[in-house]
Amino acid sequence: MDQEKIAVVTGGAQGIGRGIVTRLRDEGWSVVIADNDGQAVEEAVAALGGSVIGKLVDVSDEKAVQLLFSWLEATYGRLDLLVNNAAVAKAHGTPLESLALEEWQHLLNVNLTGPFLCSKYAAPLLRHPSGSIIHIASTRAVQSEPDSEAYAASKGGVVALTHAMALSLGPQIRVNCISPGWIDVSALKKGAHGISQSLSRQDHEQHPVGRVGQPQDIAATVCFLASAQAGFITGQNLVVDGGMTRKMIYVE
Incomplete structure (x- = not known):
């Protein structure tokens, strides 16, 4: 019988x-x-x-993160996968000239320092014998709208953190990143009861693949990157956005 596989998903x-x-x-x-x-x-x-256990953890709090992985070591003795997904999902923020340092710092603390802290304390458990870290970034690491400086900077940092960690933690631990585009998460929000938001035909048709993304699109990519089939892939940022970042858009 195969050994039980253990994963931690932040913001899960x-x-x-x-x-x-x-x-x-x-x-x-x-x-x-x-x-x-x-x-x-x-x-x-x-x-x-x-088979799913919940833990209350603020990923920007080093002590809380340390306690989580100490518990994991005592409970399982190892870890196969860390998915750093927790983030302040505030792509449209305060205009730059009004952006308070506290707001800027809060987004970076959760979105960038959080993945660093979780990876730091997960690494010893992921080496037995080998594991994988997958960061969830955003296409906003490579393209922007106005008033998104803090979010874009945090997600750009996650992409850079990915290739730096891949070199530091390899060959035992592979580190990759997924940058989702527009993903309709409305059915999986707290209290949503599986009800999706209403999307227009235009919402779907503007995507080269013909539809808005779903959480299962990202989940399938995570499972691939965590599998032996992706054993030669590390340090990469995989954009999963229905082709939108490759679409040239000008106002005519």
Whole structure:
């Protein structure tokens, strides 16, 4: 019988993270959700069953992160996969000239320092014998709209962190990054009860693939990158956006 596979998904209680947790569970993984929203954690664990465990964790708090991975070591003795998904999802923020340092720092603390801290304390557990780290960034690391400086900087930092960590932690630990585009997470938000938002035909048709993305698109990519099939892939940022970042758009 194959050894049980253990994964930690930060921000796994709702949205893209919930989709990732669901797919991993369906593929036989035991999954620990590390999230700072207690109600969302309770809903996710109740819905997903016994192979999913919830832990209240603020990924920007080093002590809380250290305690999480100490518990993991005591409970499982190892780790196969860390998905750094937790983030302040605030792409449209305050205009630059009004952007407070506290708001800027908060986004960087969660979106960039969080993946650093989780990776730092996960690394010793991922080396037994080898594991994978997958960061969730954003296409906003490579393209922007106005008033998105803090979010874009945090996600750009995640992309750079990916290739730096791949060199530092290889060959035992592979480190990759996924940059999602527009993903409809409305059905997987706290209290949503599986109901998606209403999307227009134009929303879908503007994508070269003909539709808006779904959490399962990102979840499938996570499962591939974590598998032996991706054993020669590390340090990469895989853009999963239905082709939108390759689409030239000018106002005519």
